[in-house]
Amino acid sequence: MEPASQFGEDSWSRFHRWSPPVLLALGIVLCVGTASMVMTPAEWIPVSVLTVAAAALEVWWWRTGPGTGSVYYILRTVIAFALSWFNPFFAIYALVGYFDAPWLITERWARLGLLATAVTMAGSQSGGLPPSDSMQWTVFGLLFVLNAVISMVMYRIGERDLRRTEERIEAIAELERMNTRLEQALSENRALHAQLVQHAREAGIDDERRRLAAEIHDTLAQSLTGIITQLQAAGDAEDPDAARRHVTVAANLARRSLGDARRSVQNLAPEILEHDTLESVLAESVDRWSVEHGIRTDFTVTGDSEPLHDDIAVTLLRITQEALANVAKHASAHRVGVTVSYMGDEVSVDIRDDGLGFDPAAVSADGFGMRGMRSRVARVAGVMDVESEIGAGTAVSVRVPQVRAGSVS
Structure with a gap:
């Protein structure tokens, strides 16, 4: 060797x-x-x-x-x-x-x-x-004791330093093992998130059908019923002014139904995210909503934005649209703030308004509003929090895993 x-x-x-x-x-x-x-x-x-x-x-x-x-x-x-x-x-x-x-x-x-x-x-x-004589023997003995003591002291110091070095090496090795286990856990966690998103994609079709059925029933069907009622009233009215009023109401209902139909179609179109980022699509959607309803709306992005998986991005987009729709219908708000936050492993969207507010416990499981939003968030392993107080506005916060584009084939 x-x-x-x-x-x-x-x-x-x-x-x-x-x-x-x-x-x-x-x-x-x-x-x-x-x-x-x-x-x-x-x-x-x-x-x-x-x-x-x-x-x-x-x-x-x-x-x-x-x-x-x-x-x-x-x-x-x-x-x-x-x-x-x-x-x-x-x-x-x-x-x-x-x-x-x-x-x-x-x-x-x-x-x-x-x-x-x-x-x-x-x-x-x-x-x-x-040694040749007693004096030399004495000197030899003293020198031997001195050499022995010095060597033992140096040995103990070296032994202590060696032990500390070994402890540091072991600590570093343990830290490396912990880092390896942490990386494995993070990798497994990312894989689990990806699987959850995949399952959400597979389960989302049926949920989307149910949501659309409920939305058509709650909006388009009710509006069409109202239009028919107003037109029948206009046909039965003998006073021309009363007939015109019924026709005007029917026309307004038709316009509102058209807006609801367009919004439903937009919600069905995740391809709008294929060539743009979530924050740009949200900014455009928020601006359009603000113009349509005449409510001041501030849009903010924090953190380093990254392309998100389609299911994550579409979920956040639709949650925001549904939350804004609720504001328009129920809140009577004067100002709304929408914030998108990228936080490394999570991405969140917060929608706050200064409207009338409500009791969250009374509506959390009612209809297709909050319950539907929570269902969407749960499908991608996210969390939704709602804070509201009557007369003090409402805050809806949604946090979902930051699964990047391409994580799931």
Whole structure:
């Protein structure tokens, strides 16, 4: 196995990889430079053998990698101690044992490794091993305690930092897992919304037929009945002025019925949204309604608008038209506000007026007004809230999922 694949390329991995052979080479240089002062000619042979053994150990470690870390650490510590016995300057090779004990061996044995390294370092700092007299033994003991305490303190600090690093890594990993689960949940939620819209499309045909039947009954049929009644009265009237009045009333009823018929036809035509955005179609519809009824109407859009799925857009358009129709019929309002709000996962339409108001509890399930509007909203997994008070106007708020165009085939 190549070294580059055994170790990560971060700074600590490079340090663990290169420091032992570099420090061994530095120890050899210091040994050669100080041999005449601290070594006898007879000691050159074991030092040479140990040096070759240390070099061979580094090559072996370079090839085998972290899987043999414990064996490598023990052998290196023993060789470094032996070299320092002959020449104290070789303690520089033992120094690396302070840094890689937690990395190479288990926590239980790492402390023993640090103490063994402290023995070698204290022996070198006190003038070499073995101590020659009681004074040197005392100095060696004090230096050993100092090295041991420093190494243990540094070990605890490193252990704490390592634990914090592992906790941060685990926290980041858990956050990534949570983000993944959240993305999956959001994806599933979008799929569920898309399925609800699809079901709404399939169920909407029958609902639309029932709505049209009710609307024809409530508007066109009643108007036609009124027209027939007025025309019959005009035919029976002997006074020409009375007959003209009946004809005039019938004509007005016919005009109103024509407007109702046109509105029903417009409601049946979702294709008006195929080439335009919801807010532009709503703005045009609101302006037309304002002109027809002579009521000041303000139209506002908030948020970043996006193309909506046809069923969502048509639902909001028809809800707005029905709410405005209710205002025209019942509210006697002087001012109306219509607001479209894009809120990321939802889109809402709010219709507020300053009219007469009503008791929502008394009409929430009556006729094809509020009940029909709530039914439309429910079919696309939306929510409709109605706030009203007699004499204080009415506010209708509709919130539906912001299913974008093309979400459902």
